[in-house]
Amino acid sequence: MPRLCRSCDATSDGESRLCARCGSRLSVSHPDLLTLAIAHVDCDAFYASVEKRDHPELAAKPLIIGGGTRGVVSTACYIARLSGVRSAMPMFKARKLCPEAVIMKPDMAKYVAESRRIRALMADLSPLVEPLSIDEAALDLSGTEALHRAPPAVMLARLARRVEQEIGVTISIGLSHNRLLAKLAAERDKPRGFSVIGSEAPDLLANEPISLLPGIGPAATARLTALGLTRLGQLQRLDAEGAIRLLGPDGPALVRRARGEDDRRVVPVRETKSISSETTFDQDISNPAELEAILWRLAEKLGGRLRRADYAAGGITLKLKTAQFALRTRSQRLPVPTALPELLFQAGRGLLTRETDGTAFRLIGLGAQPLRPAVEADPIDLADPDSERRVARQQAMDRLRDRFGATIIGRGRGFQP
Numbered sequence: 001m002p003r004l005c006r007s008c009d010a011t012s013d014g015e016s017r018l019c020a021r022c023g024s025r026l027s028v029s030h031p032d033l034l035t036l037a038i039a040h041v042d043c044d045a046f047y048a049s050v051e052k053r054d055h056p057e058l059a060a061k062p063l064i065i066g067g068g069t070r071g072v073v074s075t076a077c078y079i080a081r082l083s084g085v086r087s088a089m090p091m092f093k094a095r096k097l098c099p100e101a102v103i104m105k106p107d108m109a110k111y112v113a114e115s116r117r118i119r120a121l122m123a124d125l126s127p128l129v130e131p132l133s134i135d136e137a138a139l140d141l142s143g144t145e146a147l148h149r150a151p152p153a154v155m156l157a158r159l160a161r162r163v164e165q166e167i168g169v170t171i172s173i174g175l176s177h178n179r180l181l182a183k184l185a186a187e188r189d190k191p192r193g194f195s196v197i198g199s200e201a202p203d204l205l206a207n208e209p210i211s212l213l214p215g216i217g218p219a220a221t222a223r224l225t226a227l228g229l230t231r232l233g234q235l236q237r238l239d240a241e242g243a244i245r246l247l248g249p250d251g252p253a254l255v256r257r258a259r260g261e262d263d264r265r266v267v268p269v270r271e272t273k274s275i276s277s278e279t280t281f282d283q284d285i286s287n288p289a290e291l292e293a294i295l296w297r298l299a300e301k302l303g304g305r306l307r308r309a310d311y312a313a314g315g316i317t318l319k320l321k322t323a324q325f326a327l328r329t330r331s332q333r334l335p336v337p338t339a340l341p342e343l344l345f346q347a348g349r350g351l352l353t354r355e356t357d358g359t360a361f362r363l364i365g366l367g368a369q370p371l372r373p374a375v376e377a378d379p380i381d382l383a384d385p386d387s388e389r390r391v392a393r394q395q396a397m398d399r400l401r402d403r404f405g406a407t408i409i410g411r412g413r414g415f416q417p
Contacts, residue, residue: 003029006157006194009150032198033175034151037142038266040174040182041122041159043115044191046135048077050114051104053168062101066091070362071280074106078191111135112308114167121162125155128266136186138179140266157194176201180262183214201260206233213257232258275311276319277301278365284323288356291364295352298366299345300411306368307398312337312377313368316344318351321363328355336379337372340394341411344368 003012007024011034017025043049047065052058062080066073073094076085083098094101115134122129125148128140141152148155156173163171172193174186181197184205189195197204205212210232211221227246229235235243235258243251256262277298285291306312315333322328330351338344348366380388 001029001031002033003027004033004153004157006160009154009157011154028153028157028194028196030196030198032177033153033196036175036177036196036198037140037144037152038176038178038182039139039141039152039156040179040186041137041139041156042172042174042186042190043118043135043163044170044172045075045077045081046115046169047075047106047111048080049169050111051107052077058102062098064091064094064098064101064103065106066094066103067105068280068282070282076101109304109308114169117167118163118169118171121159121166125152125159128268130266130268138182138266153196160192160194178260178262179264179266180214180257181260184212197260202236205258205260206231206236208232210235210258213254274317274367274369274371275302275305275309275313276317276365276367276369277305278319278363278367280321280363281361284360284362286356286358286360288353291352291356291361292349294364295348295366296341296345298364299341299348302366302368303339303341303344303394304398306339306371306377307374307394310374311368311371312339312374313344314370314372315368316347316351317367317369318348318355319363319365319367320352320355320361323360323362325362330355331369337376339374339377340390342390343378 001013001015003014004027005011005019005022005024006026006028008019008022010019010021012020017027019025019027048063051065052063060079062083062085063077064073064080064085065075068091071091073085073087073089073091075087076094080094080098080101085094085098085101095103111134119129119131119137122137122139126139126141126144130138132138141155144155145151153175156175160171160173163169170192172186172190174182174184174188174195174197176182176185176197181201185195185197186193208231210216210224210229212232216224224230235255238246238251238255240252240255243255247254279294279298285294302313313334314337315331317329317331320328332347332351334343334347344366378387378391
């Protein structure tokens, strides 16, 4: 059975995990190891790993990335996860489970920058890299062996070492013959893992719970359980007619996934449909002036994200959640696309004013949708003599922030008393 040393790329057919060349025990073995080409790469506790890299004194401490007492956990390091802390968990619950944890607010600009660096390393392996989120991507390395003079498994092991050495975080890799199985493989051996699923997939999946499949959440699990379906093997045994009768029109597709079948291709470009920024308050807020101050800060964040991504807002969406968790969304098209905070704020404030009727809110968000290319943003308006100066001011501020940091300059509206 082929075995690959993940530390030095040596391959062998032996059973020993100890590499004869370098002595490392970090290896991966599978009958199909050197023939598979579809990979799923997932950064390990990405936000927390970046912060631990930048703050070595936190290396041995539980770390939770999240905000406030009423927000949710963005990421928890693996030490904190031992106490039961999980992503998307309410912060108050995470604090109870792990009271000794260090809490840090997310620094999204930093995480996006590191994500781009990692993605650039992936692009060195193959042009077929499909970002799935800020910290994971699918890769198709088919046909790259002649270019790299090494099979995909070897190149992925090298990628893991480069990310760890150059970026300072670790990744977990799943390798298979399709995207679904590669993703499932990546989740089997975290952190710093390298797992392979090949032709044994149906037998391997048969005894797994149905919730293992991506997209099968608690509600779907409950519905399937009510039908007596709790294991993937039970789904595998259904024919097309039985799947439709029992599960409806989507039944056959679910059966195919339970068997490990997936014909999706890796698409290197995913269209971004919206960009947004939101915040959850520590205490409910009904005061219009306080809400406007927070809306301004969201407009600044949104504008920065749009400009960094080379987009402009063709419209804006205001999101509000009341103290009773009722969601309100209000949208408006803009006269011209913009990425300037003051114009995003003006449009958002118009929507907000109509909602500030004494209602207490626990969350506010501002989003850009539809997105337009950056070249369409903020055209010079001869009827507005300040239009050109607004763009120039923002460009000057961006240059200063790029050079000296985000807090080096700001507008008076953004300063808190």
